[in-house]
Amino acid sequence: MVEDKNQNVELTDHEAELYDRQIRLWGLESQKRQVQLRAAKILIIGLNGYGAEIAKNIILAGVKAVTFLDHRNVTVEDWCSQFLAPKESLGKNRAEASVPRAQNLNSMVDVKADTSNIDDKPDTYFSEFNVVCATQCTIMQIKRINEACRKHNVKFFAGDVWGLLGYTFADLMTHEYAEDVVQTKKIQISDSGEPMQKEKFENIVVTEKHIETFVPFKSILNVTKSSLPKDSEIYYMILIMFNYREKYGKDPLPSERESEKLKAEADIIIKKYDLEDKIDHLIESDLYAQISPVCAIVGGIMGQEIIKAVSQKGTPHNNLFTFNPDTLCGKILRLGH
């Protein structure tokens, strides 16, 4: 963000020269970023409805290659939002079933499926990619993939959608990026001898370079209540849903709506963070399967963050974006720093 955003600075000749160079540089920079986007290889782990949205967005944007990694098969729940897998592919491998429609989105992108289980992949596997994006993984799996990505200097994202709520997480390690900033400059025309002094304001775009430091996924788990902003309901919900997944190896099904198992996990977090009844309405809400419009929203955010990361353009979300389906608020939490 611009620091002196309300200031109108007079543009001196020296500055004009300086900006000129930066502007010219910007031209080169933008070309460099395009090339980076076109060269990017992305791994998407977990081709559920959310994964399908992420895939659509980055394939449309035109990266070099996208690999779908998923050992699971298409389920009835996928029919709620997984538009890349045809309805009749029920029971077939989800990654493979998604390739033809994904490829139709952009013939220039190399789209592949890998039906292996992520747990069978060695750490070196991740070094083949510029970005790894993991969905529907357990905490253990995310920690391990995140660690392996850090080792091989690969940008890492994780995200999930449970019913109507969702999140994106980013660990870009040390991330350099460029940002265009508009500054208003005053231009004075004084030597006319006219009684009315004329002033002009013009906007000048300056490219700034920034560095942002990220933390791994493990650092954002179970943070203290005092380090969380006031309305962090979705963060608590994410912990509850993760703990459930960790314990049962899967997410609660629509048929298990209002199950005691989920309530038990919720109670642990409610007690731990002393939440009283603050998140009860969310625990009772639609948390089952993945609802298409929410996959579109959170998948849209994730897609944009991946594009920003590989092109090194624009301020990345550091580090947790949460979507609250009750308030429709989308918020960025900076946790674990």
Place this chain on the structure above:
Amino acid sequence: MAANINGVFTENLRNAILQSKVLIVGAGGIGCEILKNLVMTGFVNIEIIDLDTIDVSNLNRQFLFQKKHVGKSKADVARETALTFNPDAKIVHYHDSITTSDYGVSFFKKFTLVMNALDNRAARNHVNRMCLAADVPLIESGTAGYEGQVELIKKGLSQCYECTPKAAQKTFPGCTIRNTPSEPIHCIVWAKHLFNQLFGEEDPDQDVSPDTADPEAADSAGQGALNSESNEKGNVDRTSTRGWAQSCNYDSEKLFTKLFHDDIKYLLSMDNLWKKRRPPIPLSWKELPDGVPGCSKEVNEPGLKDQQRWSISKCGTVFAESVKSLSNNLKALQEKSPNNHLVWDKDDQSSMDFVAACANIRAYIFAMAGNIIPAIATTNAIVAGLVVLHAFRILENNLKACKSVYLRSKMNHRNQLLVPEKNVNPPNPKCYVCAPTPQAVLAIDTSKTTIKELDEVVLKNRLNMIAPDVMIDGTGNVVISSEEGETEDNNNKFLEELGIKDGTILKVDDFHQNYSLTVTIVYRERSSLKGDSPDFVILAKEQDLKPKEEDLVKPSTSNGQVEISDDNVMIVETETSSDVAKKRKIEASEENLSKKRKLEINDVDDDISIIENDINNDMDKNTEEKNDDCLIVHDDNKSIVATSQ
């Protein structure tokens, strides 16, 4: 499909989804995304309407379409593709304009709710009125670059689309466009003027050559620029741009050299302009800054075109190609009739390429970094998601929960990226559309304006009526009738001749839109200098008109600069820049206290646009819309818009 699986939704919502009947207006970027969300969710009865056919440039974000569909109806192909997602959906498509009389109030009444996914204000205004008339909830949405918004429009409960003044199409002083562009939009306006000069309808107000009558340059009288070459209007005397281009047979190198080298050199000779500004740098056709490796823009690479920024040498190539193609088209047309000319069309690839290339080159010459980039696919996806979540709330009969939501390009000070309003915005009681008895004041030169101008320019073009009837209150004289032939004789008469003068009250009625408006006429002299001030002004109340009359000294190019004023907003076009600056500052500070954040998405024009975060705070925003095809984005806040002199 979510609504077919037990336990995904509450029974209440599930049944409402299955029983609803919904309409999507527009099958473009947002429309495709909405349709996908609806069929996956399990909506059964869906109707979708769009007039457009699929263009190659749509493929990078309107993801229901593929290369093989180019030229086909968007609504039709969107339906076909969506049915492959959910074969059980019942989708009706219309390849048609929503504004035709086939889609009257009874058509709209069929639906549980209507979702707008449109790209222009005229159609939005129309659907707004139809939904108000049919009393059907409307979900309005729009995107511009990385920003977007979703809002509910429900009669009596919330603001309608026309409750808040939308900035009229901005005009810029000629010398800014011709001599000292400082923002990308100036370059786009220039490029579109150039299109008309070369291929379209020639308009002397759209001159693109250096303006030697620029008062700023005139301060340096005696300088090289002001020589006998210029006439008193400031235009460098020579044959028309069109004539010159024809004489060299639209040779792209010669054209390029004149526009981007010789004219720029000429501007440089007007030294006073560049004392504080960064002088432009003429470009030489033979030495254009090099291209981006591996980034060719080919028709068969839809994905690559999106988010691609052309290098200047690429712009040069595109310029040459589009000039060739457009000049051939023009020639072919003129063989039929010498008076024929091309008409700007955003869906015509060559026209769009030409304007984009020229605007980019000029922006480069004047060192503007706001490059032209296309609409953003992810923004459409996010906004369409929000639209369908609003639809859920309407179906649950929880309309009060349908607060407007804004998608921001960056998080605000509360770390929010998706920002909901606290409440549903209540209707503006003075709205000239949704108020119980809509009223407006029209300030116009009754002695110089014809009935035809009133009909075409004021009522249809500006007030977006389809087929207005106009009657003088009191006498009952019908001066304009929507029935063909009934009032044709009036067309060329001045308003005065039919008794319309200061204080006259007109009853205006659009039967199709089920919309009646009472118009009070105020006499306002039209300036004798063409283009010096708007030809008419429309306001919510008369008082708003008074204080600004003195300031009508600014050049502006088109007529009909209209603002519907509410208490906080004023006519921008007719003020001096310092007034604007002052006013905006006052407004910003006052509004921060009294009004919540507001992001307005307005069209600058249907095809090309800019986005600017207005004013010096992150609460108020003005985003100008809109175009499906290309945009210029200023990501950051800008304090004051300068209108030169």
